[in-house]
Amino acid sequence: MKIVVVLRQVPDLIEPLEIADSGTALDLDGASFLLNESDDHALEQALLLKESVGGTVTVVALDFGDVDNTLYAAAAKGADQIIKIPWENDMPPGPRTAADMYAEVIRAQEADLVMIGCQAHDELQGALGSIMAQTLKLPYLGVIRGVDPSEDPAFVEAFKEFPGAVKARMEVRLPAVLGVLAANEPPRYVPVSRIRAATKSTEFEERETAAEMLDQEITITRIYAPEVGERAEMLEGSESEVAERITEILLERGVLK
């Protein structure tokens, strides 16, 4: 099975995030970056599938943040091929631009299965996986909590949880894109000596893409920290006194007339 995994860099929340002077973006100058958590699970799931049925795992990432460390760690864990897409901008691309770039590289891979984290903490709506699937003209199944090989090699079995503790096991016909929330196992620990060895032996393949930065994907008008509101008023007294005060408040705020 040929599996492609998309790995994204997100700001590390160990440092407090700063808002840029523009007020419409984060100031990423002082930020440090790490691998997006659900992408880490997508990689783990890909490696587990490879170990179970054979095949290869190709990792695709934008050259952004601290991506080299992430990619060397991926190689040390067992990724077979690493593709880096050049990216000169200080800010990561929006989801449509990113989807175009990843799709262009992934299309050439002719993968059986494409996996990506179903969300990233610097992303709105967790839309990248589904937009990318649409661009690739492949089916998309998101918020996956584990993937198993199927008896029929044309399929995999994906496990999904719905609200209300409803669980589903789905046969997914390949090729497909899966948005992974969690792998069957937690992402594996790889000893640092292996990462150090991978740093010396791994070669990244660079793929320029023709995809253009789409402007005005989403217009951000203001980014701000949660604002501290007025303290809540605790109502005291008998039931009728409290009820009377609630009525007064509703009248004061114009809810009741």
Place this chain on the structure above:
Amino acid sequence: MVQPPAPEAELDLSFLEHLLASPDGEPILSCMQCGTCSGACPLGHAMEYPPRAMILQARVGDMSPVLSSPSVWMCVGCYTCTLRCPREIDLTDTLWPAVRDEALQKGMQPPAELQTAFQNLYMYGNVLGQSPRKRLKWADGLDVPVLDLTKNPQPVEIIWLVGCYPSYYPRNQVVSREFARILTKLEVSWGVLGVKEKSLGDCDRLFGEEGLFETLVESNNELFERHQFKELILLDPHSFRALQQFYPRYGVDIPAQHYVTYLAERIDQLRPLLQKPVNATVTYHDNCCVGRRCACFDAPRELLEAIPGISLVEMARNKDNALCCGGGGGGMWLDAHITEHGGHRLSDERIRQAAETGANVLAVSCPYELSRFEDSAKVVGVDDQLVVRDIIELLAESMGLSEKEKT
């Protein structure tokens, strides 16, 4: 139970060869399978493969059942087996890290909490997963100047490597501020490495994460080379041990002292400053690295006895026979694993021993022990009888430099 050896064809002596090639590895061949290590180990009863059985498996060339056993992650680096071994085999510093390294290289997963500690060290240079930029936060609002050598490079007598817990953990930060006041009062020329300081990597070395240890040795050495100083002073006995024993293997040979010996050397200067009586019956817990491993038992007691008002009582198990707190060499992140596999928290047992002396203060000299013993005192229910205090806190109180008086 020791497994019967695998058929001849499957025997693999590569691990034994690797072990024998490591520094201090050769004596392992002299093991006579007496089992003293297993009996002396405070967690030996819960180990499927105590050190003796590990050596046997290595010799018969069948390490696979060992590597997948929970035993691999049960040693807390107390050095009791090493000290008792009649063949003087360095089990703690040689056998255990090699077994763990082998397990990691074979893809075995360490307990989750320990993985997090490793990852934190790798990414942030501290085990607590805190921002490296906040490393000097402990000194906020301190009433004595702290010289950050990375900002104001200058020759100093000592560089104080503050350490991870003393830098970040609120309970330990109190001790750090008091130590800063004591150093200043002693008119020592001292400085710290500010936000550039990183863990020395003592626990990953003992935990077989040799690659992580090497990474930290390289970055620490680079940092030390940029500064002029006579010696390094540490609050953490494990880091002291790493500098003394393992850094030289990488060509980094720097004089270092744990604070108890450093202060004990200055006892004549300290004595007249110890004015205020600290009326307490104190029992001292020897930490494993400075105590059992380096046989330094007098310095901490000399410091405690110099404090007016203190009467020192000993636990039945003291000095080289002291029971470990269970936090060493990564044990801080193994409580869950150890209890899950039939062991117990050694700090719970040790705090009972401290309470049995009738002491009202348990004195310690290791940053891990404050939180471990304070927690255990509550668990065991002796927190109304005794409090846990670092020797630094007792000295500071007697010198009128303690946090309480300053706030």
